[in-house]
């Protein structure tokens with residue numbers, strides 16, 4: 001199977017490499033073209049523009065930072081829209097809001113192409129290991145056509161119906177994750193300031209009803225002040241912001257998420273946006289310093 005891949009950041013690079021490892025023919029493009037070289041060394045073909053990738057491939061996947069990047073790659077000069085058409089599918093796996101996804105879907109469909117949103121749950125390591133959870137919605141025949149690729153990229157894919165449902169599900173999940181990260185940060189601080197061992201707190205948490213892979217993975221590196229980015233904090237804050245907007249639309253009060261968003265915003269203002277999202281711990285500690293170690 002041949003696929004195009006647009007966006008080779010932390011996630012896109014791992015996902016494209018995974019497809020190559022499993023025998024897919026992959027044509028890659030990235031805004032900073034130099035980042036394509038690593039994939040070319042693994043056997044990828046390099047496309048010069050999003051349009052040239054779409055013209056070559058029946059299916060094109062995108063994994064881009066945010067709504068503005070997702071829109072730019074589709075609508076700008078040399079973008080996806082210039083070459084999408086009948087018989088071609090475009091699959092955006094970026095985390096964006098439903099309005100962004102809908103705008104892209106309508107434009108692609110107007111040109112005769114098919115569109116699927118398919119954001120993912122799971123970070124750098126699950127992307128490397130093909131263990132993502134795929135939250136797809138939109139064109140069902142395109143979803144069916146993508147199953148061989150989704151089987152490589154993920155451990156489970158959900159088809160959630162009409163366009164927007166995948167985006168919304170992803171935002172709800174990340175709203176919960178961002179709030180949990182703040183709760184863990186406060187717990188580690190409270191343990192420390194009240195004379196308890198934060199490491200012992202992690203051990204206790206791991207044995208009880210609120211044990212989870214995120215606390216287990218991030219807790220120890222947070223205690224080391226190590227924030228090598230797997231999931232950049234600026235993206236977590238974007239997800240909290242978009243989830244809060246979804247709450248506004250639906251008149252859902254979300255005071256816990258709103259407080260968590262403030263902490264992520266504060267972290268961004270302190271220059272922690274490119275660090276891992278667990279660096280919000282520095283804000284909760286009141287230190288605001290940048291992490292230096294390796295995750």
Ligand SMILES: NC(=O)C1=CN([C@@H]2O[C@H](COP(=O)(O)OP(=O)(O)OC[C@H]3O[C@@H](n4cnc5c(N)ncnc54)[C@H](OP(=O)(O)O)[C@@H]3O)[C@@H](O)[C@H]2O)C=CC1
Nearest residue numbers: 007008009010011031032064065069095123124230231235
């Ligand atoms: N990291 C994670 O753990 C997870 C991330 N996600 C989501 O996946 C998406 C990608 O995340 P991640 O790989 O971590 O992000 P990165 O910041 O590592 O990569 C972002 C990618 O978007 C590209 N990009 C940014 N702005 C533009 C633009 N205006 N035009 C074209 N390309 C642009 C970047 O290109 P360039 O190299 O030129 O900067 C890069 O390829 C995000 O939506 C994120 O929320 C979802 C699940 C997990």
Ligand SMILES: O=CC(=O)O
Nearest residue numbers: 120121122123231
């Ligand atoms: O979006 C981030 C993730 O870990 O999932």
